Amino acid sequence: MNKQDTKVTSVPSPHGGSWRGATFHIGGVHPAENKLSAASPIRVAAIPKQAVFSMFQHIGAPAVPVVKMGDEVKVGTLLGEAGKGLSVPVFSSVSGKVNKVDAVLDSSGTRRMAVVVDVEGDEWEESIDRSDTLVTMKDLGNITAEEVVNRIKAAGIVGMGGATFPTGVKLMPPPGTKAEAIIVNAVECEPYLTADHRLMLEKPEQILVGIQLIKHAVNCPKAYIGIEMNKPDAIKLLTDLLKEKAAQYPGIEVVPLKVKYPQGGEKQLIDAVIGRQVPAPPALPINVGAIVQNVGTVYAIYEAVTKRKPLIERIITVTGKSVKNPSNFLARIGTPMQQLIDEAGGLPEDTGKIIGGGPMMGRALMSLEVPVTKGSSGLLLMTEKESRRGEVSPCIRCAKCVSACPMGLEPYLLASYTRLKNWDGCEKNDVTSCIECGSCAFTCPSNRPLLDNIRVAKQTVMGIIKARHMESITKK
Amino acid sequence: MNVILIAVIVLGSIGLVAALILFLAGKKFAVHEDERIGQVQEVLPGANCGGCGFPGCGGFAGACVKAADKGSLEGLLCPVGGQPVMEQVADILGMKVEAAAPKVAVVRCNGTCESRPRIAEFDGAQSCKVQQMLGSGETACAYGCLGCGDCVAACQFDAIRMNPETGLPEVDEEKCTACGACSKACPRGVIEIRLKGLKNRRVVVLCNNKDKGAQTRKACSVGCIACQKCVKVCKFEAITVDANLAYIDAEKCKLCRKCEDECPQNAIHAFNFPPKKSPLPTSPKGGGDKSSDY
Numbered sequence: 001m002n003k004q005d006t007k008v009t010s011v012p013s014p015h016g017g018s019w020r021g022a023t024f025h026i027g028g029v030h031p032a033e034n035k036l037s038a039a040s041p042i043r044v045a046a047i048p049k050q051a052v053f054s055m056f057q058h059i060g061a062p063a064v065p066v067v068k069m070g071d072e073v074k075v076g077t078l079l080g081e082a083g084k085g086l087s088v089p090v091f092s093s094v095s096g097k098v099n100k101v102d103a104v105l106d107s108s109g110t111r112r113m114a115v116v117v118d119v120e121g122d123e124w125e126e127s128i129d130r131s132d133t134l135v136t137m138k139d140l141g142n143i144t145a146e147e148v149v150n151r152i153k154a155a156g157i158v159g160m161g162g163a164t165f166p167t168g169v170k171l172m173p174p175p176g177t178k179a180e181a182i183i184v185n186a187v188e189c190e191p192y193l194t195a196d197h198r199l200m201l202e203k204p205e206q207i208l209v210g211i212q213l214i215k216h217a218v219n220c221p222k223a224y225i226g227i228e229m230n231k232p233d234a235i236k237l238l239t240d241l242l243k244e245k246a247a248q249y250p251g252i253e254v255v256p257l258k259v260k261y262p263q264g265g266e267k268q269l270i271d272a273v274i275g276r277q278v279p280a281p282p283a284l285p286i287n288v289g290a291i292v293q294n295v296g297t298v299y300a301i302y303e304a305v306t307k308r309k310p311l312i313e314r315i316i317t318v319t320g321k322s323v324k325n326p327s328n329f330l331a332r333i334g335t336p337m338q339q340l341i342d343e344a345g346g347l348p349e350d351t352g353k354i355i356g357g358g359p360m361m362g363r364a365l366m367s368l369e370v371p372v373t374k375g376s377s378g379l380l381l382m383t384e385k386e387s388r389r390g391e392v393s394p395c396i397r398c399a400k401c402v403s404a405c406p407m408g409l410e411p412y413l414l415a416s417y418t419r420l421k422n423w424d425g426c427e428k429n430d431v432t433s434c435i436e437c438g439s440c441a442f443t444c445p446s447n448r449p450l451l452d453n454i455r456v457a458k459q460t461v462m463g464i465i466k467a468r469h470m471e472s473i474t475k476k
Numbered sequence: 477m478n479v480i481l482i483a484v485i486v487l488g489s490i491g492l493v494a495a496l497i498l499f500l501a502g503k504k505f506a507v508h509e510d511e512r513i514g515q516v517q518e519v520l521p522g523a524n525c526g527g528c529g530f531p532g533c534g535g536f537a538g539a540c541v542k543a544a545d546k547g548s549l550e551g552l553l554c555p556v557g558g559q560p561v562m563e564q565v566a567d568i569l570g571m572k573v574e575a576a577a578p579k580v581a582v583v584r585c586n587g588t589c590e591s592r593p594r595i596a597e598f599d600g601a602q603s604c605k606v607q608q609m610l611g612s613g614e615t616a617c618a619y620g621c622l623g624c625g626d627c628v629a630a631c632q633f634d635a636i637r638m639n640p641e642t643g644l645p646e647v648d649e650e651k652c653t654a655c656g657a658c659s660k661a662c663p664r665g666v667i668e669i670r671l672k673g674l675k676n677r678r679v680v681v682l683c684n685n686k687d688k689g690a691q692t693r694k695a696c697s698v699g700c701i702a703c704q705k706c707v708k709v710c711k712f713e714a715i716t717v718d719a720n721l722a723y724i725d726a727e728k729c730k731l732c733r734k735c736e737d738e739c740p741q742n743a744i745h746a747f748n749f750p751p752k753k754s755p756l757p758t759s760p761k762g763g764g765d766k767s768s769d770y
Contacts, residue, residue, distance in 0.1 A: 109618075110611060366612060452603070456606055
C-alpha cells in the first residue's frame, strides 16, 4: 500500500483529530497479510451435483430436519426449522430431490445430522426476487422495525464472519439496554481472506441499504464501518459514495483502522471504533451500546429483507501460496469444498493442510467432501512446509504472549494451570474471556501450544460455571 | 495509681465481655463432628484418588458415616482398598458389608495402527482432550482411542501404559484398582470399569464405535458393525446392541465364548482364558488360533 492511498482514508473524527489509524488498545499481532486474491473479482461457482446442508451451521441448538428422503425441493425451500432456544432455520440452495437425511462428516471433523440433496436443474421458490436491481429504503415504504427483524429471522441469517451467532437475536437488545452505535465489521483481519473486501467493492450500495435496515431495526441513529487500511480502495469507494449521497444515507461513517490482528474480534473492534471496553462475560457488546455486524451479514440482511431471499449462498475465498488462481467465489451453501478447489485450479501437490476459515482461527478439515456452510469465510490450502508446527521447547518467560493477548490475559499462566488441572486458578485468571484468536501461540518463540491448552481450560471452566449455576437453581 | 486501676478495670471488663461473647458464640455455632469420621478415615488408603466418587478419603469417610446412620453401606466402595478396607469400615460403624465383586479397567478399543489406518496427522498439544475438541482425531473413527495417553497420566497406580506398537493403552490387571480415574480422563469414554469376572476371565466387545456398520468398516477393520450375530448366538441374553454397538453384560455372561467365534469382525475378545485346544474333529468350525491371550 503506498502513502497516497492512505491519505484519502483520513476522515475527521467526532472526538477531534482524525480517525486515521485508530485501533484497539491491548495486545495484538501483525501476521503477514498474504491477501493473494484481493484483485480477483467474485466469481459465481457452479451449482454442485450434490449439496449437503448441515443442521449445525450456527451456534446454539441444531435445526430440525422437516424433509424426508425423496422429497422434491427448490432453491429456498425450508429443509430444517429452527430448534428450541437459540437457533435458526436452514434452507436449500439447490433444487432437486432429497437423497438422505443422515449424519454426514462436516467441517467440525465429526459426523452430524445433515440433509443431502441430489441436484436437478435450478428452480427457485417463487417468493424470492431474483432481480439485480437496487431496492432502497424508499422502495420499502413504511416497513416496521419488527418486520425487518422477522424477515431476518425467517431467512436463517447468522453472523457470517465465522462465529455464526443468530443475527435476529442480536438485533433484539435485551430490556434495559439501548443500541447507540452499529459497527459494521469490514476489518477482515485474518490473513489471506478477501471475501469481505471484494463484497464491499462490488456491492457497496446494497451494503449501505443493509446498514440502514439494521439502524431501522434497532432504532439507532449512528453506524460506523470499520475497515483496515490495507483495503484503501474499499475505504475510498465507500467514503466517496457516502459523500455523494449524504442525504440518502445519513449517519453512516467509514472508520479506517490500523492493520492489526485480531481487530475483527467484536470487543477489539468496539474498542477501536468507539473507544469503549466490553466488560468480562457475561456482559455483551450491547451493554456498552454497541451492535457489531459483519459486512457479509449486512449484505445477507439486505437480500433477506428486500428480496425475500433466505441465506443460501455466501462469498468464500479459496486461496493459498501454491493455488493456481486464488479466487473469491459466490458459492451455494452445501457445495463440497473439492469443487471450489477444482475451480480455483485444482489441489496443489505440496498441500500439507487444508483449513476452513483463515490461518489464525480456522480449523483443519478432515476431508474435501465437507460442504460450504453459513460460516465458511475461506478455504486455505497451506503448503506442507507452512503447515508444520515448530518443535516445542520450554517456556523462557519472555512474556511475548502476555503483550500479544488482546484480552489482557496471561496465556503462559493459563496454559500451565491447564496442565496442572488448576481450574480454580484458570477461572480466577479470566480464562472465559479468551476469544481464542491464537495471537499467543502465533507469537511464542518456543512454539508452545498455548491456545490448545487454554481452549481445554475454557471449556472445562465454562462447564464448571454452568454446573454451579444449575446447582444454585435447583437449590432454590 | 488511679490511672492504672482504671485501665485494669476497663481492660478487664472488656476482656470479660469478649470472653462471654466468645463462649456463647462457641456454644451456639459449635460444629459437631462425628468422631467416627476420623476413625474411618484412618483405615482408608489415603490416596485421595476420588475413585469412590467423593472428594478424597475425607469425603468418603463422611459419606460412610452418613450412610451408616441411615442403616446401610450399600453402594459405597473404596475401589482402592477393596473388600478388606470396607470390612474394617463396617466394623467401625457396626455394620456389615456384602462382598463386592472386584472390577478392572478395560480399554474398549482394538484399533491398532494396523487395523485402523491414520488419515490425518495431529501435531498439536499431545492430549486426547485437545484432539477431541478439534475433530475426529487422526483416524476416521470418531469413537475410538485417540492415543495421546490422557488415561496414563490420570492413573495414580501406574497400572495403565501405552503400547507403542499398537498405539493403545494396556491395563496391568494386578495394579489396577478400578478407581475409574482413567475412565473419567478419557474424552471418548473408551475405558469401562468392568467386573473382573470368574478367575479374572472376561469376554468383551473391544469397540466403542456407534456409527453404522458400513461407516465403521471404512474406519477400522476390527470395529463392531452391529450385525447382531453375537446377539443371536448368545443363549443367555447377555448381549444387547444399542446405537450400532454390541455390549456384553458381564453379570449375565457365562463365558461360553460362542460370540467370540461368531463375530465376523473379530471385535469380541476373551481375556485370561487358557489357550484353546486344537479343534475337535467333530467341530464344524475351525479356527482356534484367535489371538485372545492378552
